[in-house]
Amino acid sequence: CLVGNLPSPTCAFALMVRPPSHCMHSPTLPIITTSLNMAKGGVHGKKTRMINATTKKKKTSNPNAPGKHRKTSKRDRPPEGDNKSDRKQSTSTSTTSRPKLSILGTTKKNAPPWQVLGEKDMKKNVEAEIIRRERIKLGIDSSSAGNTNKETFRADVSGSNKLISPSDRIMLNWKRFNPVSTPSDLTLVGAYLEKRLPPSLGVPEVAFLGRSNVGKSSLLNKLVAKVGGDTARVGKTPGATAAVNLYALLGQPKRKGGSLITGAGGAKPILGFADLPGFGFAKLSKETKESVEDTAELYLGKRRELSLGILLVDSRRIPNEDDRAVLAALFDMGVPLIVVATKSDKLKSSEVDMAMAEIRDGLGLPDGQPLRISCVTGEGIRELWSIILDACESRVEELKLAIEEGRDDGGVMRMALDEDDDENSGFYDDYEDEDGDEEGEYFDDDEDLVYDQGYDWVQNDSRFDNNMDDVLDNFYDGDQFIEDDDFVDEAQWSDRTEKESFKLKNLKKRVDEMERRGEI
Ligand SMILES: Nc1nc2c(ncn2[C@@H]2O[C@H](COP(=O)(O)OP(=O)(O)OP(=O)(O)O)[C@@H](O)[C@H]2O)c(=O)[nH]1
Ligand SMILES: [Mg+2]
Secondary structure, eight states: OEEEEOSOTTOOOSOBOOOTTTOSSOSSOOOOEEOOOOTTTTOOSOOOEEOOOOOOOOOSOOTTSTTOOOOOOOBOOOSTTOOOTTOEEOSSOOSTTOOOOOTTTOOGGGOOSSOOOOHHHHHHHHHHHHHHHHHHHTTOOGGGTTSSOHHHHHHHTTTGGGGSOHHHHHHHHHHHHOOSOOOOEEEEEEEEOTTOOOOOOSSOEEEEEEBTTSSHHHHHHHHHOOSSBOOOOOOSSSOOOOSEEEEEEEOSOEEETTEEEOSTTTOOEEEEEEEOOOBTOTTOOHHHHHHHHHHHHHHHHHOTTEEEEEEEEETTEEOOHHHHHHHHHHHHHTOOEEEEEEOGGGSOHHHHHHHHHHHHHHHTOOTTOSEEOOTTTOTTHHHHHHHHHHHHHHHHHHHHHHHHTTSOOOHHHHHHHHOOSOTTOSTGGGGOOTTOOOSSHHHHOGGGOOBSSHHHHHHTOHHHHHTHHHHHHTOOOSSSOOOOTTOOOTTTOOOHHHHHHHHHHHHHHHHHHHHHTTOO
């Protein structure tokens, strides 16, 4: 893993990856940059370090490859003098014998659950990265094919933050300082499986990744701290999210006849949040598990507007091979990345430093990461918003440049980028319905919508019943899951009526789907 600095002192986020498939800068360059400017993490200044990328090839096969049953064993915390019995390790690898981080050396064999590049390609990436750094030192910005300096690059993209309009930006900035009460709304666009990608919203997206039960959905809800609309399903049992669930964070609501129009018809999306299923995929049938993996892989590898991957790890756990492999996969896929340590409220203050150091070492992260967050105390939420905003804006800039240089056609994002006059228009104008009514239709398009909120649907899916053996095989072995009985975020569950109507909605969808499949 190569870790270095972004030339820009203003960049607030800590780890960015941009490899070939996704890269807007150059055809072959992965870019990993760090800029350590965590407002709350106590990190000042920047650091550059390089970790030798030539790592030993592992002989073991992937224990988490689709269809394989992974047995894990509980282990006491090994470091001497550490009496924190409440922290758990979920792999049989001890801390003392933990292999050196092998992000770039990870091969397909030992990299669950998503694709990674072969060793040869990874080496090429490393060489390309070294060259890129040299060019930056010499003042040549390789991000624009080597013949444009940084000033020109900045001038070219001025005004390209249009996807996040000035007013939305103000709102999002405001959200960072008032994370609890916000007028914005969250809408579930759909839940996707079977290699079906969500429709493009034409706005930057952020993906939440991490082991089952680590707190992905909770974090999404906390970031939005919404007052209405949808919430991501949070569960005490791992496997609550069992599809790629795409949410749209809506901007300023519109007014009609003096009253506010809320929901999809009233406001346009300004950011997309993809709540990915946790790896481990407890309680899912083999078939569903594979479908989930395929879809997640496709989403991460192909999503043009994906601006940031947030990899969540539990503060109380030492990262395992799964975490390392996902980090490697994200690197290879070119997804800019920030690692956050969740449930920090569960740590005693005397445990914090050691816990963060273990995660940092376990994943080979630069200083300043992981970012500590808690959905209970709100720790780290503002910092994360800063990181998200910076990442989204960078992505918009990259994309705009790539379109200008003919390296990317921009897809749906282009519509928004092409709009000069109305900063918020573009995408939605192309979705006017036949009567000329603006918007709304887009979210009603059920063709791509597999089901609302994957879990309930999957639980009752006939495939689930038919594969009981697989289900038992893959059943969560109790090793990773830490009880969180004491935490219920009121933002996640509003009132009873809302829950009931949500259940009814799910039920109706299931009936429709069964009818479509001819089962009833
Ligand atoms: N104490 C505490 N509990 C949390 C926090 N975040 C999440 N939890 C709890 O952790 C459990 C799992 O949360 P989810 O958000 O469903 O986790 P997930 O990663 O989305 O899980 P999957 O969908 O199964 O992959 C729930 O019981 C939450 O209430 C936190 O910051 N502090
Ligand atoms: Mg979830």
